[in-house]
Amino acid sequence: MPITDAEIKDLKEKAWQIRRDIIDTTRWSGGAHIGGGLSIVEMLVLLYWKYLNIDPKNPKWDERDRVVLSKGHGGVGYAPVLARKGYFDFDLLKEFNHFKSPFGMHLDGNKVKGVDASTGSLGHGLSMAVGLAMGARLQKKSWRTYCILGDGECNEGSVWEAAMAAHRFKVTNLVTFVDRNQLMIDGPTEVIMPLEPFADKWKAFGWIVREVDGHSFKELADAIDYAHGEESAPVIIIAKTVKGKGIDFMENEVKWHYGGLDEELAERARKSVDKMYGK
Amino acid sequence: MSEGLTWTVRDADKLTQAEIYGEVLSQLGEQNPKIVGLSADLAQSTKIGTFAERFPDRFFNVGIAEQNLFGMAAGLALSGLIPFASTFAVFTSMRAAEQVRTDICYQNLNVKIIATHAGVSFGQAGTTHHCTEDISIIRSFANMTVIVPADGIETANAVRACVDYPGPVYIRIGRGFEPPLYEREDYGYQIGKAIQLNDGTDITLICCGITVLQALEASKILKDQDGLSVRVLNMHTIKPIDREAIIKAVEETRRIITFEEHNIYGGLGSAVAEVIVEAGKGCAFEKVGIPDCYSEVGYPEDLYTHYKLDTDGIIEKVREVMGKEFEEDEDWEDEV
Numbered sequence: 001m002p003i004t005d006a007e008i009k010d011l012k013e014k015a016w017q018i019r020r021d022i023i024d025t026t027r028w029s030g031g032a033h034i035g036g037g038l039s040i041v042e043m044l045v046l047l048y049w050k051y052l053n054i055d056p057k058n059p060k061w062d063e064r065d066r067v068v069l070s071k072g073h074g075g076v077g078y079a080p081v082l083a084r085k086g087y088f089d090f091d092l093l094k095e096f097n098h099f100k101s102p103f104g105m106h107l108d109g110n111k112v113k114g115v116d117a118s119t120g121s122l123g124h125g126l127s128m129a130v131g132l133a134m135g136a137r138l139q140k141k142s143w144r145t146y147c148i149l150g151d152g153e154c155n156e157g158s159v160w161e162a163a164m165a166a167h168r169f170k171v172t173n174l175v176t177f178v179d180r181n182q183l184m185i186d187g188p189t190e191v192i193m194p195l196e197p198f199a200d201k202w203k204a205f206g207w208i209v210r211e212v213d214g215h216s217f218k219e220l221a222d223a224i225d226y227a228h229g230e231e232s233a234p235v236i237i238i239a240k241t242v243k244g245k246g247i248d249f250m251e252n253e254v255k256w257h258y259g260g261l262d263e264e265l266a267e268r269a270r271k272s273v274d275k276m277y278g279k
Numbered sequence: 280m281s282e283g284l285t286w287t288v289r290d291a292d293k294l295t296q297a298e299i300y301g302e303v304l305s306q307l308g309e310q311n312p313k314i315v316g317l318s319a320d321l322a323q324s325t326k327i328g329t330f331a332e333r334f335p336d337r338f339f340n341v342g343i344a345e346q347n348l349f350g351m352a353a354g355l356a357l358s359g360l361i362p363f364a365s366t367f368a369v370f371t372s373m374r375a376a377e378q379v380r381t382d383i384c385y386q387n388l389n390v391k392i393i394a395t396h397a398g399v400s401f402g403q404a405g406t407t408h409h410c411t412e413d414i415s416i417i418r419s420f421a422n423m424t425v426i427v428p429a430d431g432i433e434t435a436n437a438v439r440a441c442v443d444y445p446g447p448v449y450i451r452i453g454r455g456f457e458p459p460l461y462e463r464e465d466y467g468y469q470i471g472k473a474i475q476l477n478d479g480t481d482i483t484l485i486c487c488g489i490t491v492l493q494a495l496e497a498s499k500i501l502k503d504q505d506g507l508s509v510r511v512l513n514m515h516t517i518k519p520i521d522r523e524a525i526i527k528a529v530e531e532t533r534r535i536i537t538f539e540e541h542n543i544y545g546g547l548g549s550a551v552a553e554v555i556v557e558a559g560k561g562c563a564f565e566k567v568g569i570p571d572c573y574s575e576v577g578y579p580e581d582l583y584t585h586y587k588l589d590t591d592g593i594i595e596k597v598r599e600v601m602g603k604e605f606e607e608d609e610d611w612e613d614e615v
Contacts, residue, residue: 062359109386117357118386121377127347128382131354131362138315138337139359158378161347169339 003221007050011217014084015045016277019246021080021093023261023269029076029096031260033105035250037077039181039241040148042215044081047146051224056086059113065143066116066132070125071150071179072106079103079112087114123156125149126176130166133174144228147176152184155193160205166234167206175227176207176236179214181243185257199238207236214239248272296431297395297455301329303435304363307442308334314442315355317341317364319348325365325395326455345370349378349390356388361442364390368397368451372413383447384420391441392449397427398488398540399569399586400453402579411569415545417449418518424448424470425518427487427539427547432461433515436468444470453489453540454579460492460513473521479510482597483528483535487514487547490538490588497593509597517550525554529562536565536600538588543568563605567596 018041026032048054052065069078076096083090095101102111106120116132119125129147136143153159166174180198182189189195199209208230212219220239227235243257244250247269250259261269294302308314308330316338322328331338341348345366352364364371371379371394383390394413401408418425424444428434434452441448448470466474476491477498484494491513498509510532512524528535535555537548548566555562569586583589587596 066357117354118381121381123346124350124378124382127350127378128354128357130347131351131356132358133354134339134351135315135355135358135360138355141358158346158350161341161344162350164344165341165347165351168342 002225003050003218008217011045011049012277014049015041016273016279017084018045018077018080019273019276020270021084022077023247023266023273025076025080025093025096026259026261027263027266028094031258032076032096033073033258034076035183035243035253035256035258036071036150036179036181037074038245038247038250039214039243040074040077040179041245042217042220043148043177043179043239044077046217046220046224048081048085050221052146053143056114059087063141063143066145068117068119068125068129068132068145068147069107070119070129070147071122071153072119072125074148074179075103075105075107078107082112082114085114088112122150122153123158126159126162126166129174129176130162130169130171133171134169137173145174147174149176149178151178151180151182151189151195151198152192154178154195154198163202163205163207171234172231174234175224176234178236178238179241180238181241183243183252183254183257187254202236202238206233208233209236209238211238211240214241215245246273246276294431295326295455296434296457296459297326297452298329299431300393300434300438300452301326303438304330305333307439308337311361311442313359313361315339315360315362317348317352317362319343319345319366319370321366325367325393327363327365327393330363345375346378349375350382352390353378353382353386353388356383356390357386362390363393365393365395367401367408368394368410368413369408371449372410372416376416379417380420384422387422387446389445390447391438392447393438394449394451396454397451398453399574399582400457400489400540400579402577402582405576406573409574411540411542411574412545413451414517414539414541414547415549418550422446423518424516425451426470426516427451428515429488429491429513430457430460431455432459432464433468436464437470437515440468440470451488457489458492460495471516471519471521473524474513474515475510475524476513477509477511479508480532481508481534482601483510483512483532484538484593484597485512485514485525485528485535485547485551486538487517488540489583490540490593493583493588493590494538494593496590497597500590500594501597505598507597507601514547514551517547520550520554522554525551526558526560529555529558529560533561534563534600536567536596538593539568540583540588541568542571544571563600563603565596565600
């Protein structure tokens, strides 16, 4: 279903909420991967509030769509989404990173309701997502699998092993995104280990590429709709994003891959996010 | 779910050791539609190809990409299936160690790993294809069950047992041309329970894999020639190890030697030593295996002889240990 303006308006409200939640969770946790959590907000909000066939009251429901956040350090962005969607009480996020909390930097699928695969070590998620999708197909299930990769993560050879397999096994019940925010820990991706020509690489591996503005619900939705209908090859949505999107002093800053927020910075951050949404 | 043998022993005689498990897996596949197979361009070599031929739609050859092999196996398990993933031990335990540990063990998934060509069984291929470290590495992964079957029939038993056994399982075998130990499957195989092949009171040989048969042969010769009463334990499950059987061996024989086609560090010997030492009871103990070096090239039989893992080597070692002086019971305060 093509996305409507009314839907986009609703989703923006949700995204504003999630960005505020990310700021709070970072405060409570003492420090988090806030830059890369913020860059995937639109992707997560769109999936969880428009596309995913899920039941938060039944996190292990057999017929549910699956999500693999291969860039598992995006947990600070993912956990608030799961909370707001009703998988668990939002207040649990106050324990993020605390001793024996189910919430750490990288969400544990055995501890956090709604998480379908435990990730964190980069390069593992796409293989698991391919396996999930193939398992669904073998069992004649109609549920879909969605995978979100980081761009720096695509340095890992294992990502390309999975990419080759997805083409080989024609895994088209899988929709994959890359959070192309151009930054990694030690610097920009194109300085550390260049990925360009990135789209060409995926095409060479037999994938169909859609390059979109990763913060545009419309462009993301159109790409997902296209992916749902494409049966000849797996689809990769290269989502051009801004690391730290929404918080002006973090946007495109290498150093905000990971950080903490004191109350003063948190207030500045909240104001910036409010401004983004015209509040 | 699992049934007994549906072919006669006569048929099993015609198969190589590894082919037996391939046949059993195919049978299990018929009974249980959740079973799927995977390999990394080694379906023929690992004999999981038998399953692949029977169920081409349920077998996935991922090519020479072991990390993806185990990542995909994890994904298939997450979708509710029971994947059997097979490749050489050197790749299961090292190339894809992180996938095995993080994707499979950490998530406690129902992936069953058949690691073949373990130890020095791939003889002429040399060190790059040998694996004398996998027991050590894999047993350090929480949630993993580690099994080293003595022969083809035991491998079939392990495969059958692990289908319903919860969580990840690692079954380590050779190339498939090893001499058979068992004639029939119904000897009471149970994951986690060592099998006493021969009772004895002078010394216990705790073995796994190909050394079990060699130790059994050695025990007969040692009885005839030296009048020794040698206990032989088939310790097929390294984790969870049969502590009871080890403590009994300590108390009833007071001398233990372990034999394994593995580095002397970290494998069966180390696992047995942990139990002995933590039990606080006195025991003469030695471990025999690959002496912390990279193996020579050679036919496996020659390598087993070289590393004292064959019958002659075991006899020699037993005589050596029996000839050593060590403190007898009376000197020990072994009631802890």
